[in-house]
Amino acid sequence: MAKAVVEGAKNVGKVDVELSYFVEAEDLGQFDAILVGTPTYHHDVPIDIKTLFEEASARGINLKGKTGAAFGSYGWSGEAPKLVMEIMKNKFDMNVTEPPLLTKYVPDQSTLEQCRALGKRISESLMR
Numbered sequence: 044m045a046k047a048v049v050e051g052a053k054n055v056g057k058v059d060v061e062l063s064y065f066v067e068a069e070d071l072g073q074f075d076a077i078l079v080g081t082p083t084y085h086h087d088v089p090i091d092i093k094t095l096f097e098e099a100s101a102r103g104i105n106l107k108g109k110t111g112a113a114f115g116s117y118g119w120s121g122e123a124p125k126l127v128m129e130i131m132k133n134k135f136d137m138n139v140t141e142p143p144l145l146t147k148y149v150p151d152q153s154t155l156e157q158c159r160a161l162g163k164r165i166s167e168s169l170m171r
Contacts, residue, residue, distance in 0.1 A: 052163065054166075058169060068096075071099050076111065077109060077110070111140070116149070
């Protein structure tokens with residue numbers, strides 16, 4: 044899903060896009076947009092993503108007004124992308140794209156097209 048989001052984002056103008064599997068909390072402030080892909084484990088966000096946002100909050104990283112989005116896959120419940128979006132919106136006052144993009148199990152071609160569209164939409168919003 045993340046690779047498809049990146050494909051869509053790169054198809055707009057001269058937008059720099061970085062796909063990272065790990066980011067330090069201090070690095071979040073340097074991005075204009077933050078898109079978080081996450082699976083749902085036991086009705087929750089994985090600990091590494093929770094820790095990232097907790098550290099960003101504790102260190103006073105300012106994300107206000109930045110663009111945010113969340114996406115992910117799940118087996119039976121799918122809460123994690125919704126929870127990440129709520130953290131972005133309510134804790135960091137980010138401008139989030141709602142609703143989060145969710146897919147059950149492995150994404151099919153339709154879902155991958157939605158991922159590309161999400162990436163494109165985010166990049167276009169940054170060009171305004």
